[in-house]
């Protein structure tokens with residue numbers, strides 16, 4: 001007997017669209033017979049994991065015990081650079097879990113949640129799961145339209161997300177504009193600043209903790225998945241006032257962070273050399289890609305992250321598919337609400353060159369097809 005979901009499934013999930021992860025390396029190998037695909041689709045660290053973190057992982061003995069639940073030593077360590085105590089820090093199974101906890105703690109069915117469009121797909125997904133109303137505010141020239149977002153806040157609004165730098169565009173908001181916005185938001189609304197790519201920002205970028213200091217109803221999210229090269233360890237952390245972290249802490253699962261992740265993160269954060277090397281690689285890659293895009297006549301948003309949203313003269317999903325068949329995995333803007341663009345992770349110089357080589361080879365074909373369509 002098949003399960004009957006007609007009654008079983010929550011009504012708010014009937015129109016639910018599942019999250020689409022990018023195509024995996026194994027799938028490309030299998031489907032197209034390509035020996036070593038270039039993966040520039042998930043904004044991971046192309047230099048891999050900090051060697052110090054790998055050493056820490058290798059030194060772990062038994063994993064038989066539940067070990068620690070609150071990791072106060074790690075929260076203290078993460079708070080220290082900002083002079084924040086452990087009780088202003090919350091840990092999660094990836095920063096994605098912390099987004100979910102904000103919903104669990106604060107959002108009732110029918111509440112409003114405000115975020116940009118396009119922005120990180122998870123905000124929409126979690127809003128749907130919570131049976132809340134997604135109030136999506138279009139970006140202005142690829143950047144958060146903070147005035148429009150403020151205007152979209154209603155008495156029912158509980159959460160406002162600002163993704164800085166924004167995924168999928170890579171753009172960041174201006175510092176003073178963010179401060180002004182934060183100060184004008186009501187104090188019974190939680191501002192969630194997702195800063196998964198904070199470490200890649202230059203000096204012009206805003207440290208979310210500066211916003212938190214001015215506006216206590218703020219949750220600043222960070223992750224070990226990007227610059228620290230620990231996406232598979234699943235570790236995220238957040239800064240907020242103790243009144244907020246206490247509620248996130250109460251609704252989380254027990255032992256939500258693993259000892260393996262905690263030890264790897266501690267080592268990775270002490271690996272200044274690896275972080276510096278990752279930033280240098282990103283800056284060099286950015287220069288390499290922007291120079292090529294300019295030479296090829298392709299426009300791209302200015303990025304503050306480790307990926308670039310570039311325009312292509314083709315339907316994004318066709319461009320994505322053509323690159324895939326040539327062994328380069330990127331993300332199509334069609335699935336990211338960014339039609340006409342590809343999202344490309346900045347890789348090593350060799351990976352960037354491989355991507356540019358295939359892109360350049362495909363451009364004449366795409367341009368000819370576009371021209372023919374216009375003439376038709």
Ligand SMILES: Cc1ncc(COP(=O)(O)O)c(C=O)c1O
Pocket residue numbers: 042043093094095096097120163166167194196222223224225231234235236
């Ligand atoms: C905006 C944003 N937030 C968070 C994350 C990372 O989440 P996690 O820390 O759960 O790996 C990503 C990764 O793609 C992201 O783009």
